Amino acid sequence: MDTNRLSDTLAKALNQQMTNEAHNAQIYLAYAAWASSKGYDGIANFxxxxxSEERNHMMKFLEYILKRGATVTVAEIPHPGPNPSNVNDCFEKVFQSEVENTKSxxxxxxxxxxEKDWAxxxxxxxxxxxxxxxxxxALDLLSKIKIAGGAAAKDDAxxxxxxxxxxxxxxATLAQDTSVQNP
Structure with a gap:
């Protein structure tokens, strides 16, 4: 008996998103290693x-696909790309990665x-x-580095x-979670 409750199209898209989440985890991991090698331990920790959070997202997709009776396809994770050239570049790359993930x-x-797949x-x-x-x-990070001087930020900043x-x-605090009493 077939217990799959996902269309082939949705199963493929969810599997691809699982890989995207793994890729994002690798990007953050690469940037953490880069930051640590530059002595930015606070940025590296972040x-x-x-x-780790992105790996958790990957696992949510994996579990969902399994629980819907579809087949999980573990695919190759793309290379995270070149290291950032500076902290500003790092935060810009983080933002771009998150925007791409949102589109997906x-x-x-x-x-x-x-497909009217309400689940x-x-x-x-x-x-x-x-x-x-x-x-x-990511926008908050970009704002912080902009205040610090952007790509030209000095060592003390x-x-x-x-x-x-x-x-x-x-x-991050979201707009829908703010109020007059809690801006």
Whole structure:
């Protein structure tokens, strides 16, 4: 008896997203190693934590595919690309990676809507919110490096930024979670 409740198209898209999440984990891991090698231990710690978070996202997709009775396809993870040239470049690359991931998430949401696969649509809503947090976090990083001087940031500003990054929480405050009392 066939217990698969995912279309071939959705199963393929979910498997691809699982690989995307693994790729994002590798990107954060590579940037963490790069930051650590440059002496930016606070930035490295932040990036290591986000690498772990991306691996957790990968596992959510893997479990969902299995629980829907479809086949998980573990594919090769693309190379994370070249190391950043500086902290500003690192944060720009993080932002770009998150934007690309958001587009992929939205494609799956649209596909599940078209197919009227409400279980997958519902599952993906967690990722829609998560990507809003991830993009907000990446924009916050870009704002911090801009204040520090961007690509031309001086060592004292980068030292302060690195210290701040070691204490930066993993979650960003979203617009929908703010109020007049809690801006």
């Amino acid at each position: 990036m290591f934590r986000h690498s 998430i939205y494609d799956i949401v649209n596909l599940s809507l078209e 997958t649509w519902n599952f993906m809503q967690w990722f829609v919110k998560e990507q809003t947090e991830e993009e907000t976090m 980068l030292y302060a930024l690195d210290n701040d990054m070691g204490k930066t929480p993993d979650d």
